[in-house]
Amino acid sequence: MKNLAIVVAGGSGTRMGAAVPKQFLPLCGKPVLMHTVEAFASVPGMRVVVVLPESQIGTWEALCRQHGFCAPAEVVAGGASRHQSVRNGLAMWSGEELIGVHDGVRPLVSATFIESVYADASRFGTSIPVLPSVESVRLVGLDGASRSVDRSSVMMVQTPQVFRSSILLDAYRQPESPLFTDDASVVEANGGEIHLSEGLRGNIKLTTPADMLMAEALMRKA
Numbered sequence: 001m002k003n004l005a006i007v008v009a010g011g012s013g014t015r016m017g018a019a020v021p022k023q024f025l026p027l028c029g030k031p032v033l034m035h036t037v038e039a040f041a042s043v044p045g046m047r048v049v050v051v052l053p054e055s056q057i058g059t060w061e062a063l064c065r066q067h068g069f070c071a072p073a074e075v076v077a078g079g080a081s082r083h084q085s086v087r088n089g090l091a092m093w094s095g096e097e098l099i100g101v102h103d104g105v106r107p108l109v110s111a112t113f114i115e116s117v118y119a120d121a122s123r124f125g126t127s128i129p130v131l132p133s134v135e136s137v138r139l140v141g142l143d144g145a146s147r148s149v150d151r152s153s154v155m156m157v158q159t160p161q162v163f164r165s166s167i168l169l170d171a172y173r174q175p176e177s178p179l180f181t182d183d184a185s186v187v188e189a190n191g192g193e194i195h196l197s198e199g200l201r202g203n204i205k206l207t208t209p210a211d212m213l214m215a216e217a218l219m220r221k222a
Contacts (some may be wrong), residue, residue: 005043005114006046006049006050007033007050009038024059032215034067049089049092051085052078052189054077068199086101093117095165100163106203108203109159109200110200114160117197121164126163130158132151133151133197135151158203167187168186202218
């Protein structure tokens with residue numbers, strides 16, 4: 001079975017307080033994005049497409065040369081939003097049965113975990129990895145007032161989010177909406193049903209310097 005992984009890497013270093021985009025920050029000796037690509041490229045039958053801002057493609061190519069990085073991955077220029085970037089990645093589709101979309105700055109994803117999420121999507125049509133919240137949760141209204149919410153009813157969403165190709169391609173034919181916060185919300189708005197799969201606690205998204213420190217520790221421990 002041939003499957004497609006679209007790795008979206010359009011972030012900046014703003015919240016990270018870094019001079020370079022966070023996907024290019026060094027993590028255990030090489031850029032964050034390389035770890036992510038390697039994880040997907042190690043899965044048999046997986047085709048990897050990396051979506052980067054057009055202005056960053058040259059930087060990525062230079063980093064690949066510098067690190068002797070040769071994990072197979074095609075590169076496509078992204079759009080003005082994440083939604084448009086995923087669309088550009090989908091334009092690379094060439095008949096693969098399943099399509100997954102993953103955040104480029106989730107480098108601790110494992111090949112075993114990737115395979116399990118794709119297997120669930122093959123069975124159910126969609127597979128969205130989630131974890132139960134370990135924190136107390138409050139819902140804040142437009143007036144600023146808040147109320148406690150039973151955290152057992154709240155799930156934290158991760159990537160890769162994986163879909164049968166027909167489901168995801170059809171969903172992304174919709175006009176973009178500000179309500180689309182991830183690929184599951186795009187599919188759901190198109191009438192698709194969402195299957196929740198068990199997430200991976202270490203599959204963190206790198207957003208702040210503290211996340212980088214945690215990722216470094218987890219990667220060195222593995």
